[in-house]
Amino acid sequence: PNTYADQIEYFSRHVHNREHVAISLHPHNDRGTAVAATELALMAGADRVEGCLFGHGERTGNVDLVTLGMNLFSQGVDPQIDFSDIDEVRRTVEWCTQMPVAPRHPYAGDLVYTAFSGSHQDAIKKGLEALEVQAEAQGSTIHDIAWEAPYLPIDPHDVGRSYEAVIRVNSQSGKGGVAYLLKSEHSLDLPRRLQMEFSRIVQARTDSEGGEVDADELWRIFNSEFLERTEPYHLVSTTAASGSGAGDTVSATVRVDGKERTIEGEGNGPVSAFVDALGSIGVQVRVLDYAEHAMSAGGDATAAAYVECEIGTGDDSTVMWGVGIDPNIVTASLKAVLTALNRS
Template sequence: MPSHRYRDVYERVSVPLTDRQWPSNRITEAPLWVPVDLRDGNQALTEPMDPDRKRRFFEMLVAMGYKEIEVGYPSASQADFDFVRLIGSEGLAPEDVSIVVFTPARRDLIERTVESVRGITNDVVLHMYCATAPTWREVVLGASRERVAELIMAGARDILELAGDLPNVRFQFSPEVFMLTEPDFVLDICDRITTLWDARPERPVVLNLPATVEVATPNVYADQIEYMHRNLARRDSVILSVHPHNDRGTGIACAELAVLAGAQRVEGCVFGNGERTGNVDLAVLALNLHAQGVNPMVDFSDIDRVRETVEYCTRLPIHDRHPYAGDLVYTAFSGTHQDAIKKGFAEHRARAERMGLPEREIPWQVPYLPIDPADVGRSYDAVIRVNSQSGKGGIAYLLEQEYGIEMSRRRQIEFARHVQGYMDRIGTEVSAQTLRELYAQVYGVDSTV
């Protein structure tokens, strides 16, 4: 592996932060989640969503309780422009949902973007971006640091001129590739933006600090966010936002540490779709909070319905092992896991009876299951399945759940040997019905009983 071609990026992206506070902080409430599936996620699809799919996806996001939704890049295509106009003309967004539209820092494209939102009565966020990191300045923009600053401020002035008089419009700025931009440069640009846009608590400016390409360990990103959080001017008039990608596979950690470091808003996609390895996964982030006793403020109580909608709209499958949503994440094949889960369920029921409360009202303490599958609309039926790796606990659990057959420990051990022999011959998963038939063969019990 030619590792010598690369260098530790910490030297380029570290910030002067020696008394970091984020390691001692705790997340006690959900940030503002902003799904970008209809813009960032959509532009990463082999087949972008058609209008019907975009509408279905948008309506699902509204039903789940998202209060701010990025809906498109109106200057990039007629399809995106028309969809934004459709939201306004047909009143698709409830009054309490804010609409976000995306634009580069270029006057003609800003004009087109502002045109798309005229007539929308909801709160609107105009999201302007421009790359700021050295490699992007030199290779992509062919401009000096000073020239890039001028381009950004010109775009900011254009937004103020074209939309500053619209009472329902707020502004957002993203220094694209923030994670590789010099701290002093990005801080200066952000402060100049909030001054120009007259950021106030009653009309705050969103400063979105993206890990456009994930290049460092999550603690580095947390340091960068805390540095901005503690040094921004007009901090009480800024909504500090993050937009992590997943190039190193640690987008979730980056987002969680960024919130510990002061971020109030997180952009991502519901199941992590996005360019390259994807945007940060909002479902995992939300359900991680749920698993820690914090209300995520979005509804995943029917996660299979959400998954089916996302799969239909994006034409991308959700992996069987995807956290919380995959087909197999609440399923145990291993004998030791099955035995622990079976005992955990039994103790959970017994504890609820002792306390005189419904099972859904008492603390969840079942081994190997970080949340109750019922919280996300899953049943217990598929939690334990039997294959050649399974043991007596899983076999006993299925027979008891499906047919009411309770076996003594000695019989569990004995019958498991018969099942193992059968499994060694067929080599595939065995159903509860097949277990019942084997049980009848071994012990002479009518399999229809």
């Protein structure tokens, strides 16, 4: 590529009446360097490029105008080609040529905006979150600010793609991909240690069954593991009250192995009081970590609570996470404690 660019530069400098000459490039891809050679030759002074969409042409093909154009676009240079619906461009070319575009073809393949690797997923997740924070600070959207995300040279939205397939989960995936899908699809912002625990559960599923886990299947696994665990402990009703300087009290009706029990406890918060109440029926629980957040804005927002509990004492103790979702944050927290118990 550099030798080709040198030739273009030499010709451009020495040809007579340069201003009346259009230097047109017509590279082929016999050595796999057509795009690189074209980019360098354009920098060396060329005026025009002759190529083919997706690199069709003789032998190994002409320079790929899709890759070349989108490379320029990613660096802020308008290629003067409309790729805003790149899937339609691909379908048209595939129909005309009866040749499929490879799934990993730059910018247009099915998998090019997809990450399976755990470390890549984690980097993309953090990059997209940083863009959201930056966009919110500017009162804009991530589509309207300068794009900068790991492993994504362009905003998939610019070529008509969505973020739904950016992160996909299989046996190679780590906590980052699982956490991203739960947050983007279901507004659940899992604490780091819970991310690690749930990713191991998902990985065990993909190892045993093979293939991928999509967002719907991921939610079914999460729901089954954390939200549908209502036995042997199930919260029927609860009442919490804040005392004046004497801490909080909780009165709850809990179904234990199908039999309802009314328990009461005190503590420095509703969760602490509930744990105290559980002690009255011989259930030993110690809260190690706690997090909560609203899942949406507004007065009728649903809340999610995450509680890490040590259940039991001494050598017989076990550490488990529980999750609770409810319009009432106190109820969500108490449900989370019982979920941890039911998983132990």
